[in-house]
Amino acid sequence: MSLPFTAAMAQVGPDADVVITSRVRIARNLSGFPFTNRASAAVRQEVLRVARMAVDRANAPETVGDPGALQWMDMLRVPVRDRLLLAERHLVSRAFADGDAPRALALSRDERSSVMVNEEDHLRIQSLAPGSAVADAFATAFEIESALGAHATYSFHPRWGFLTACPTNVGCGIRLSAMLHLPGLKSTGEIERVKRAAEELHLAVRGYYGEGSDSIGDFYQVSNQLTLGASEERLKAEFMGTILPRIIGYEREARAVALAKTRSAVEDRVFRARAILEGARLLSADEATKLLGRVRFGVACELLRIPLSTLHRLLLQVQPAHLSMIDPRAAEGDEAEREVRATTVRDGLAQASVT
């Protein structure tokens, strides 16, 4: 298998100054089977068989060649590095990349959509879209959900809706999320207040690498927690009509305030970050992410002219599996990895300033 770098990951969408990507994930279980955590190896194999049949039928034949068509990958046959690559691109969860139980991934050619089979739920359908294009991700994810649902029966309860292994996902089984860049709110110190307000609105706010992680580079993931008692459409409308615009508005105001009140401090942080990235010979993943975040802030504030797509690409490429794909020496040890990372970032920024 080869996983070349796809442009989809570096695309720049609406509200790109604040929103990097939007994601919609739908949890579904196949009727008649225990959930994955209580399924024997034989049951997991059977779930894989049923899911594969549904994917093949949904793909057939008029959709072959369609960028959205799903390619089936037996995760146990995927080399470890490629599994990590998938996790770094947020196409599979970390737990899904690591385990050794029978499981599979159906991945669209454009790498926008994926279906994890035998994750916590039998099916985790997800679709990504650049920027704040939640509606695109929502439409694609539900297209896949209904295409697969035409060939497999989902576990559904008349009162509780779509049943999930974790009862906190029950109902619509839908998780809407956005990866946000909030350096303005961080610098004015309002981020904690926004986080508390988000929690009151039943939103989860997480760090860069997802659950339990810290924010690095002022990147935050925001997602809905409620999945019951409101229709999918209403959850979507609230998320993209109220929640995202509000956070985006706060962040833009905070940036304006930061620039108006502490312009030289902002400029200092941004230009120092660029200078380090352009000069460093060794970089850790966290340092690179943090500094790329500052440079991204500079671009959004029009202090620097670097394409956002270059920064998005570098933010992915500084992660270990991506680095070792660029240069296998990165896998040889910590210092080698940091050296390859620094070279990758320097080259990337140099190319961006030429074009």
Place this chain on the structure above:
Amino acid sequence: MKCDLCNKQAVVHEVTIKQGTSKEVHLCAEHAAEVGFQLPTETPMAKILGAVAATVEAGPSRERTARCAACGLTFAGFRKAGALGCPACYDAFMPMLGEVIERSQAGATAHTGVRPRGSDDAQRQQAIRGALMRDLEAAITAEQYERAATIRDQLTALDRSGG
């Protein structure tokens, strides 16, 4: 573990702690039924209705003894793992699980989103509506007006979705 009264596998386990001494009871499905434990029955319909009926009389002992007949997971096991074992757990662990869900879902008491084609069996719909109406009555009796309003909203939403 074996049943206290015969050699079959015990499915009900109850521990009572009274004045510092604990008393354990382990029973198979048949003997448990004789003594009066409510075990989840086979048909989904009966399960749903049974779950609703159990809402009122269930006490802390049910929290300890509840066990899903389909996959064997206990309610305590669910508490520990945070995940359910199979779709049947949803009915087996009522009403305690219902409270867990309502709490985690800001008081929502029923799904009001899309339903897969063919799932809208009229009888099941009727059962759900009946269950919600009983919940509504109970909420009003207990003067839980906020909860009552939520349930009323969900009933209205069910009507609108044509279920």
